[in-house]
Amino acid sequence: MIGDYLPVLFVFIMAAGLAVLLLVLTHLVGPRVKDKVKLSPYESGVDPVAPAHTRLNIRYFIVGLVFIIFDIEIIFLYPWAVIFSDFIKRSPFILYEMLFFIAVLLFGYIYVWRKRVFEWE
Amino acid sequence: MDTFDLLATIIKVVIVFVTILVTIIILGLAERRVSGFMQYRLGPNRVGPWGLLQTVADGIKFLFKEDIIPDNVNRPIYLLAPVITMIPAFMTFAVIPFGVPLEIAGHTVKLQVADINIGLLYILALTSVGVYGLVLAGWSAGSKYPLLGGLRSSAQLISYELAMGLAIVGVIMVSGGLTFNEIITHQQATSWNFWKQPLAALVFLVAMFAETNRLPFDLTEAEQELVGGYHTEYSSFKFLMFYMSEYANVITASGFMVCLFFGGWDMPFIDEKALGHWGVVLSVLAFVSKVGFFLFLYIWVRWTFPRFRYDQLMRLGWKVLLPLGLVNIFAVGLWMALRA
């Protein structure tokens, strides 16, 4: 079983090797003429104003949090989906189990919707 | 694992890797030629016959371009970001089967690099790690456009990851397994999942375009607002690495779509496994032509739909695709319960 994963290791080595190779190649081959203006950050042609790293909008943070919770919910769906076709032959109880689970989470979803988290104005 | 299997695996890894690289080169040209065709112009046609060597020439030019590292970047992260983007992009294709198993000298060689028992989740997991490349590239550049582009793209990617994850659940329910072979064999025995779950296919298709950052969802590099998005400050091969990763993701997403909803290597009305070596050739051809169609669709859609606005994008992901994905799951569940 674990032997099935050996190709994944090979693919990783290939991908990482290619990425590092490209990085090194371009470093070695390309010309290098340093220039104060060239090395300044791009700001549509004018001198940069104010540092680039300022405090970010909290909205990204909220989207990240809501994402984690729904991601975990979806992960619960995978083992359920795998055994579903076997269990449903015996009784529809397996469907009700998940209906209840989703129904509870729907309250949260509706709350978040009403709180306008999904509106990006 | 004996010597034959080990050798076969190494050969498969190399073949698949080279094929992806060649497809990226072809796709780079196809993108421009098809765009030209759709806009009633020619596109690049000077380098080699039909412009076939255009992308190769572009690649060489990239190599000889100056490797600019701006002054106020965070060097380690700035150099790490393209690597982080590229590794998952080139790893995901490994689990996608591209034909029926081949019989050589008493050995069975699966036409798939890694047949692992959690194939679908492998792709989802690696895709979710791909977010770091973009967000770190944007942050490390120490410039405003990349930072905004990287943040926007990461919020977009995580939003559409949910829709993509939900669309897959319906497919797992009918086939009862997480490996691609189970899913394709099930479709071969019954019918393609597209006919049974068109809603899931639609949700997946939209999420797939958003996950690969392609138009109409290419808000990460919306030129008019964000210049080049997260890779504004990248030049030469480092820029090329982002470019290649995007195309590699496009290829894998097309392969993923084909396997989930369009029967993978299955050619309708033909039993490939009974035809011997010709069956193998036929199945690979079927897979390649299906993937080719979706690659074409990517370019077609690009010139058909205008770009979404960011608030529309978020609304579509959270308020439309997410409920639709859930509806699909329970429709499939109900249908299976009634049939049982």
Next chain:
Amino acid sequence: MTTILFYLFSALLLGAALFVVLNRNPIYSVVGLVFAFMNLAAMYFLLEAYFIGVLQVLVYAGAIMVLFLFVVMLLNVQPDRPHPGLIHPDRWWFGIMALIFVSLFLLLIGQGVRALLTSPAEDAAGMGSVADVGEALFTSFLLPFEIASLLLTVALIGTVFLAKKKV
């Protein structure tokens, strides 16, 4: 082969974890933690706990760490603030924390070793597949599963309530 890989991934995991703790730049720490989680996932795979391994990548590396990164970027902490030094009279509670941590750590290790000595680890083959997890989750552990939905909902509402509060 698996033994060599186990030691390789353990070494990388510990190295990454040390990097996370000892580094001054929070962004570097986040990247190091992601790398540590990837190695942890690889170790789960070596233990043939495939589902847990892939969840480690999907949830911890792919979701929670993205949030960490957002938080670090949101706060925009400057790494060049002067450091008060590890040993300082104001930091007496450091010592207490370290003492509690070390004693707990030793206790757990002792228990693990004793369990291994009395009853050797069973072969867990076939325990890590998704179908096995599903069967256990939707039969024996149904109640905890349904309660998890309640927990997730509370977390969701709590998050949005706090974040959207007018200050």
